[in-house]
Amino acid sequence: MKLFRLSLKATLFLLFVFLTLSCQDDSSNSLITDNNAESPIDSAAAAKIHLTMGNPSGAVKDILFDTNYLLEKPEYVLSYNRFKGTANWVAWHLNVSWRGNAPRQNDFRNDTSLPLGWYQVMSTSYSGSGYDRGHICPSADRTSSIEVNSATFFMTNMIPQAPNNNQGPWADMENYLRSLISIGKEMYIYAGGYGSNGTIDSGRVNIPSRTWKIVVVLDEGDNDLNRVSNITRVIAVDMPNDNSLISLADDWKTFRVTTDYVETKTGYDFLSNVPVSIQSAIENIIDNQ
Numbered sequence: 001m002k003l004f005r006l007s008l009k010a011t012l013f014l015l016f017v018f019l020t021l022s023c024q025d026d027s028s029n030s031l032i033t034d035n036n037a038e039s040p041i042d043s044a045a046a047a048k049i050h051l052t053m054g055n056p057s058g059a060v061k062d063i064l065f066d067t068n069y070l071l072e073k074p075e076y077v078l079s080y081n082r083f084k085g086t087a088n089w090v091a092w093h094l095n096v097s098w099r100g101n102a103p104r105q106n107d108f109r110n111d112t113s114l115p116l117g118w119y120q121v122m123s124t125s126y127s128g129s130g131y132d133r134g135h136i137c138p139s140a141d142r143t144s145s146i147e148v149n150s151a152t153f154f155m156t157n158m159i160p161q162a163p164n165n166n167q168g169p170w171a172d173m174e175n176y177l178r179s180l181i182s183i184g185k186e187m188y189i190y191a192g193g194y195g196s197n198g199t200i201d202s203g204r205v206n207i208p209s210r211t212w213k214i215v216v217v218l219d220e221g222d223n224d225l226n227r228v229s230n231i232t233r234v235i236a237v238d239m240p241n242d243n244s245l246i247s248l249a250d251d252w253k254t255f256r257v258t259t260d261y262v263e264t265k266t267g268y269d270f271l272s273n274v275p276v277s278i279q280s281a282i283e284n285i286i287d288n289q
């Protein structure tokens with residue numbers, strides 16, 4: 001009885017500490033908001049659009065979540081895994097407003113916005129590995145300004161990607177999705193890798209064995225979440241990240257799977273902000289358009 005009461009006290013104490021820390025975090029953020037229009041909290045507000053359809057792994061902006069850390073940028077949002085040295089997933093909205101004439105910046109660099117003390121994967125970390133520094137959110141999806149394009153070159157937006165995957169069907173699919181903008185579409189995209197083909201950078205960066213992507217396609221418009229219905233087009237793919245299992249000339253469409261399949265493989269729940277009955281209807285279909 002005594003023991004139980006002690007452990008209950010300990011639990012309540014930890015809960016108190018947790019809530020206190022959470023409150024401090026919130027109040028410091030609102031102070032920054034009041035004083036500085038260019039503050040990180042405004043970045044976070046701008047980033048919210050990318051997670052309109054949901055946060056697939058329940059990522060949290062808290063250093064305790066070091067395998068599922070929410071990193072928000074105006075250009076995209078990601079869940080970071082400190083021990084994999086990569087994102088678990090990156091989410092971004094794609095429509096005509098993100099496209100312009102900014103040239104590709106090629107300024108690959110470490111991401112200094114990671115929590116203090118975490119290893120930052122370097123621009124040179126993939127050198128000599130045989131893997132490309134593969135963008136998850138593509139450079140060409142972010143050409144509205146030099147700054148916006150440059151943001152895609154943070155190493156937190158890269159995975160070690162087999163050249164035949166990155167430069168073949170993966171790139172072809174990226175081009176196809178951008179082509180949908182010109183026929184009046186907007187998209188919510190999630191992408192990442194899972195599994196392991198070993199590591200690079202002295203074990204600091206995991207090489208995913210597969211790469212996947214989930215795309216919600218809507219007609220350009222407002223109230224996007226509310227417009228997702230039982231007939232909304234969702235494109236899901238799952239590709240091998242191994243040159244011996246994929247060719248440059250492979251048709252990206254042959255890698256289409258159901259969203260449910262990718263949910264099973266990754267353990268994530270995509271489109272979790274969409275009503276469950278609609279998720280059920282659109283997540284068990286293989287796109288055939």
Ligand code: MN
Binds near residue numbers: 134166
């Ligand atoms: Mn690429």
Ligand code: MN
Binds near residue numbers: 263270271279283
């Ligand atoms: Mn789902």
